Amino acid sequence: MTETAHDRLLIIDFGSQVTQLIARRLRELNVYCEIHPYQNVTMDFVRQFAPKAVIFSGGPDSVTREGSPRVPQEIFDYGVPILGICYGQQVMMHQLGGTVLSGHGTAEFGRAYVTPSDERIDLLGGWFLENKEQVWMSHGDHVSVIAPGFKVYGTSPNAPFAITADLDRHFYAVQFHPEVHHTPNGKTLYENFVRIAGFAGDWTMGAYREQMVEKIRTDVGDKKVICALSGGVDSSVAAALIHEAIGDQLTCVFVDHGLLRKNEAQEVVGMFRDNMNLQVIHADETELFLGELEGQSDPETKRKIIGKLFIDVFQKYADGIEGAEFLAQGTLYPDVIESVSFSGGPSVTIKSHHNVGGLPEKMGLKLIEPLRELFKDEVRALGRELGLPDSFIGRHPFPGPGLAIRCPGEITRNKLNILREADAIYLDQIRKHGLYDDIWQAFVAILPVRTVGVMGDGRTYDYACALRAVTSVDGMTADYYPFSHEFLGETATRIINEVKGINRCTYDITSKPPGTIEWE
Ligand SMILES: Nc1ncnc2c1ncn2[C@@H]1O[C@H](COP(=O)(O)OP(=O)(O)OP(=O)(O)O)[C@@H](O)[C@H]1O
Ligand SMILES: O=c1[nH]c(=O)c2[nH+]cn([C@@H]3O[C@H](COP(=O)(O)O)[C@@H](O)[C@H]3O)c2[nH]1
Ligand SMILES: NC(=O)CC[C@H](N)C(=O)O
C-alpha cells in the first residue's frame, strides 16, 4: 500500500477481466484509487487504507457457490459510499440479506438497454436523457430479491434489478459494467459516484510530482541513488523525477551494448547530460556484449547472455559509486497489478524479458520506484510536467536486448550495421509521412536468409529484411499497421537503393497473438 495525502478510493478486485478499466476511469476523473485482491482486504487493511469510497469489481465466481469470495461484513458499517458492479453487486445483495440465483433465462452477455424508474437519483445525473441507456452486461447469475433498504432505479429485460440503491447508506449496485467502452455513458456514473462520495478530484500530475519529490528526499536522505537509464519513457521519467528531488546524488548508467539503433547512444546521453544536467555514465560495453554473443543463434540463449551481462556491467559501475544505497527502477502500475494478479496462475514462458531484473537482491540495494502508481499515459503526462521534450515522451518502446532480437539467428557486426541503416530509413519514412504517433512500435528485422536479385544488370545475393509496425495499447496484444501500398513501395525502394547489403524487403502482417511483436 502506498502512502499518499490524497482522497483515496479502494477497488476490491474479484477477478473481473476489466477491473483495471475501473481504475482508468477513476484516474481520468482525478481520483486516486488502488486495486486490491479481495483476499487481502481485511477490516484492518480497510482502516489503514482509509478510503473515502469503495468499489466492488465484477468477477468470474458465483456467490451461490459455497466458499466463493466475500467482503468483510463490517465494511458495510464503515460509513463510506460503496458501489458494487456485477459480481460486486451480487455479493453486496447477498451479504446484506438479498437473494442471488443461478438460473436459466436470466443471463445477459453484451449490449443491453436499461430503462429508468420514475424516481431519478444523483448517481444517474446525465443518464436516461432518452429514457433508456445502453450498457454492457456479462452475467449468468442474477439478483432475485434485493436486500432490505434498497430500491430499484433501473431495469433491463433480463435484470429487473439492473440499478438499485440504498440512498440512506449510499450503497449503489449495478448489474452491468459502467467501466467499459460499450457502456457509452459509464464514465458519468463514476463521476456522479465520486461526487456523491465527496472526492476533491485532487489527483493531478502536478500534485503527484510535488508529493513524490518530497517522498524521495525523505527516503534517500544524504545517500546516493543509481538508475539504469535506457532512454525509454519509463526510466527517463523516473530519472528526471529523482533528479529534481536529489540532484547530484543521482547517477544514471546507460549501457551501450552495441545493439542500439543508429545515433541512439549519442541522442540519449546528449539529452540527459547536456540538456538536463544529469550525471550519466555512458558505459560503452560493445566489445563485451558482441564478443559473448558471437556464434550464438538460439533466441533464449541470446536473451540470457544479454540479461546476465546487463547485471555484470551494472554491478561493475555501481561498485565505483561510493555510498550508493538505492536503485531506481521505472516499474509501472500494470507491472504491479500483474504480479499480484487475481488469476495469476502458472503461465508458460514465451520469452525472457528481464533486462536488469535481478539487480536489487544481488547488489543489496534498496529499491526506489516512483512510477509504481502510474499507468503509461500518466507517466507520459508526468514527463511533460517535468519538461522532458515530446520527442522523448512519445518514443516507441525499445526492448532491452535491442537489435539482438531483430536479427534472428547469429549476430554479426556486418548484419547490425545493415540493420541500423535500414531501420533509420524506415523510421525516417514513418516520420516524414506523419505516422509515428499512430504506431505503437516500428522496426526492421534483418532475416537470416540471402536472396538473389538483379541490380544495374548485375546479379546480387544479399539479405532480405522485414518491416514491422504494430498498433497496441499495452504491448500484450497487437495488430499490424495498415500502411498504404504507396508508402510500402516507396520505403522498400529507398531501403534497397540506399542500404548496401539488402536486396529484398517484405512487410510483416502478423498480429499478436499468434505472433509476438519482436521476431525473437
Ligand atoms: N541500454 C540500457 N541501459 C541501461 N538500462 C537499461 C537499458 N535497456 C533497458 N534498461 C533498463 O531496463 C528497464 C526496462 O526496460 P523497458 O524497455 O521495459 O523500459 P524503458 O526502456 O524505461 O521504457 P520503454 O518501455 O518506453 O522502452 C529500463 O527501465 C531500464 O532501467
Ligand atoms: O524491455 C524489454 N526487454 C525485453 O527483453 C523485451 N522483449 C520484448 N520487449 C518489448 O515488449 C513488447 C512485447 O514484445 P513481444 O510481443 O515481442 O513479447 C514490445 O514492446 C517489445 O519491444 C522487451 N522489452
Ligand atoms: N461479470 C461478472 O461479474 C459476472 C458475475 C457472475 N460470475 C455472473 O455470472 O453473474
Ligand SMILES: [Mg+2]
Ligand atoms: Mg526500453
